[in-house]
Amino acid sequence: xxxxxxxxxxxxxxxxxxxxxxxxxxxxxxxxxxxxxxxxxxxxxxxxxxxxxxxxxxxxxxxxxxxxxxxxxxxxxxxx
Amino acid sequence: xxxxxxxxxxxxxxxxxxxxxxxxxxxxxxxxxxxxxxxxxxxxxxxxxxxxxxxxxxxxxxxxxxxxxxxxxxxxxxxxxxxxxxxxxxxxxxxxxxxxxxxxxxxxxxxxxxxxxxxxxxxxxxxxxxxxxxxxxxxxxxxxxxxxxxxxxxxxxxxxxxxxxxxxxxxxxxxxxx
Numbered sequence: 001x002x003x004x005x006x007x008x009x010x011x012x013x014x015x016x017x018x019x020x021x022x023x024x025x026x027x028x029x030x031x032x033x034x035x036x037x038x039x040x041x042x043x044x045x046x047x048x049x050x051x052x053x054x055x056x057x058x059x060x061x062x063x064x065x066x067x068x069x070x071x072x073x074x075x076x077x078x079x080x
Numbered sequence: 081x082x083x084x085x086x087x088x089x090x091x092x093x094x095x096x097x098x099x100x101x102x103x104x105x106x107x108x109x110x111x112x113x114x115x116x117x118x119x120x121x122x123x124x125x126x127x128x129x130x131x132x133x134x135x136x137x138x139x140x141x142x143x144x145x146x147x148x149x150x151x152x153x154x155x156x157x158x159x160x161x162x163x164x165x166x167x168x169x170x171x172x173x174x175x176x177x178x179x180x181x182x183x184x185x186x187x188x189x190x191x192x193x194x195x196x197x198x199x200x201x202x203x204x205x206x207x208x209x210x211x212x213x214x215x216x217x218x219x220x221x222x223x224x225x226x227x228x229x230x231x232x233x234x235x236x237x238x239x240x241x242x243x244x245x246x247x248x249x250x251x252x253x254x255x256x257x258x
Contacts, residue, residue: 014194026188
């Protein structure tokens with residue numbers, strides 16, 4: 001049977017140790033990991049010089065990807 | 081208490097010997113193995129979300145719910161879970177100015193709160209489709225409102241050892257429910 005009091009104590013202890021920085025970093029790391037996982041599994045392939053992918057941080061927590069390319073038929077090159 | 085629950089997957093060449101963990105970003109309670117509490121919902125999920133091969137499979141499992149946080153039927157567990165969830169969410173908002181997702185909160189419980197003894201969480205939402213409800217919508221000022229009277233219950237399992245059995249129950253052809 002779960003000991004709810006013990007669970008709450010452990011959680012309260014963890015929260016009491018958190019600072020603005022530690023929580024912000026934890027959340028950023030989670031969201032960056034989620035963002036990177038949206039590429040799927042596999043390896044990134046090299047793209048030509050005319051093409052570039054720029055990752056921008058729109059605010060502290062959200063990430064966006066921008067694809068710049070001179071080739072209008074460009075498709076992101078992910079090898080799954 | 082051991083209870084029978086249901087796991088839905090696309091039908092593939094080989095029958096599964098163990099359930100497949102869900103890693104989808106929209107999985108409510110994070111990475112884990114998801115089971116439906118009722119066969120009806122397992123079938124509905126097969127017809128709506130597991131259509132890639134045209135067939136889906138439902139597996140049944142006996143699962144030990146002893147160390148599961150039951151937020152559906154256990155009032156003490158529900159109130160506890162709600163209180164912890166709102167406490168952590170409020171801390172995030174105060175310290176980071178950002179609302180966390182439910183998945184992030186759950187990750188926090190497990191990683192920072194070290195809730196290793198919680199082997200799973202039983203949780204519910206409401207059915208998203210009212211076609212199968214047996215009551216008529218209520219009409220009020222030219223708008224129709226449906227009372228979703230039945231719970232749609234799922235179990236997420238974090239510790240595989242609570243899954244006592246796992247066996248194929250049925251293979252079904254997907255049907256269009258729209």
